[in-house]
Amino acid sequence: MNQKIIEEYGTNRLLKQGAVLVTHPKEIIESFCNLKYCKEKEKIIIIPEKYKEIYNMIKRNKIDANAIARKQREPIQKILNILLLMEIEDYIEKLPDGRYKIKGDK
Numbered sequence: 001m002n003q004k005i006i007e008e009y010g011t012n013r014l015l016k017q018g019a020v021l022v023t024h025p026k027e028i029i030e031s032f033c034n035l036k037y038c039k040e041k042e043k044i045i046i047i048p049e050k051y052k053e054i055y056n057m058i059k060r061n062k063i064d065a066n067a068i069a070r071k072q073r074e075p076i077q078k079i080l081n082i083l084l085l086m087e088i089e090d091y092i093e094k095l096p097d098g099r100y101k102i103k104g105d106k
Contacts, residue, residue, distance in 0.1 A: 051086055054079070055102070058092055062099040 022028055026046055047055045057063055057071065069079040083100060086092045092100045 045091070047091065051082065051091060054082055054086070055091060058100050059102050059105075062095065062101045064097075064099045068100075 054068055057068055065076060065079050065083055069076045090103050093103050094100055
């Protein structure tokens with residue numbers, strides 16, 4: 001058998017056995033939560049480095065944009081832009097009182 005046929009056979013066999021196509025590392029981590037290895041299917045969240053500091057502030061306490069800007073010593077507009085991106089990417093959500101909380105937290 002030529003090498004190409006052998007390689008295709010192996011790939012097709014894996015697909016028949018339930019292999020999943022993965023295009024991003026995050027998909028691998030998410031797939032583990034569908035297996036029995038995750039406790040009660042805990043959601044694993046990977047926070048991009050550019051959001052980590054603000055994410056951790058929000059995680060500790062619900063906080064508003066002005067307080068974040070003061071603690072970060074950054075212009076409010078820059079903080080608002082970051083918060084908006086974090087909301088769009090489903091990491092956080094804005095509460096009616098203007099504070100932010102981690103998406104899914106009570």
